[in-house]
């Protein structure tokens with residue numbers, strides 16, 4: 001069947017805003033289509049090759065960032081903190097797992113969110129749900145909730161600003177393994193995990209020194225790779241930056257390296273699957289408890305018919321209570337297709353709950369439990385868990401409960417800042433990395 005960047009428009013597209021004025025939407029899409037791309041096909045192909053290595057257990061993927069980025073938080077300090085935590089975690093994982101870590105930030109485009117209802121009702125008034133800064137504004141006021149297509153342009157600009165800053169930091173040597181002191185966050189000194197972290201940093205520095213000594217030259221660690229990902233939810237935005245590259249004879253989504261299909265839009269006959277089918281980026285699908293085996297097998301057939309290495313990742317998100325029931329059957333269904341995927345565990349989205357005070361939260365112990373179970377189940381099935389997908393921030397927020405500092409429900413009100421889902425704070429994220437590095441031992 002013919003594919004084009006607009007062929008998804010012939011299908012039912014879930015989770016899309018209703019723009020009142022189609023001409024304004026067209027104008028915004030046309031303008032976005034003329035602007036330069038945010039990423040390049042060689043970076044995208046490089047990432048695909050790296051994901052293929054993770055599929056074989058020769059590398060490990062660390063994918064993380066905000067549930068929803070906000071335009072407001074496109075600030076140097078916040079971006080630096082997020083980069084720092086991802087770099088620190090990757091260092092811990094490299095040292096602990098003894099394999100290279102592929103870093104992918106939920107950054108520079110994670111601006112659109114799926115919602116459970118199209119409308120939100122408060123005190124008898126019904127307004128369109130807030131769907132992320134790419135679509136509308138969060139205040140519960142009719143004017144702000146009206147989807148505004150020019151916000152796509154503002155989102156593209158914020159993504160470009162974020163990426164430009166991240167690239168400059170990395171090019172300037174910020175991520176150089178020789179200088180991990182660059183990434184110490186303010187409160188690392190008093191953290192319960194500080195000693196363990198510094199021990200791992202020293203292990204990495206010593207290994208580098210050792211190899212430099214026997215190799216007689218310094219190892220180039222300055223140019224680390226850093227990639228971006230976001231949920232490819234808002235199809236007009238994704239479509240606008242989809243380009244045909246004659247030298248590759250293929251179409252690429254050039255807003256991000258690694259887009260994924262969310263759980264709510266992963267119907268094989270959906271507009272989203274139609275769109276993703278035609279781009280050559282590595283892609284991922286979120287798999288929850290409601291994903292049937294037939295659905296999975298169809299998705300694989302549509303999205304990776306050639307069994308291309310690194311092309312397709314499955315991000316499973318069942319929750320600690322249901323992972324044992326669902327992950328084994330999903331692995332079997334994939335094995336039956338004879339094709340290979342990269343298995344990633346998202347221990348966040350199946351473990352969301354609400355406190356009595358009405359805060360959406362996640363328990364640290366459930367997050368670790370799901371991860372542990374995923375490692376065990378894959379080992380038993382002869383498959384490889386090649387990555388982890390986390391919602392985290394480099395800031396000292398109080399959104400998830402538990403962890404070494406023992407955050408309780410009563411602490412949540414102190415610094416609860418997320419726009420949508422609760423994120424691991426700096427220390428909790430670090431602790432997850434240390435637990436994975438220590439193979440999630442109970443006594444760790």
Ligand code: PEP
Nearest residue numbers: 067262263264286317349
């Ligand atoms: C998310 O990653 O923020 C999200 C909405 O996930 P899922 O599609 O798995 O629910």
Ligand code: CO
Nearest residue numbers: 067391420421
């Ligand atoms: Co989320």
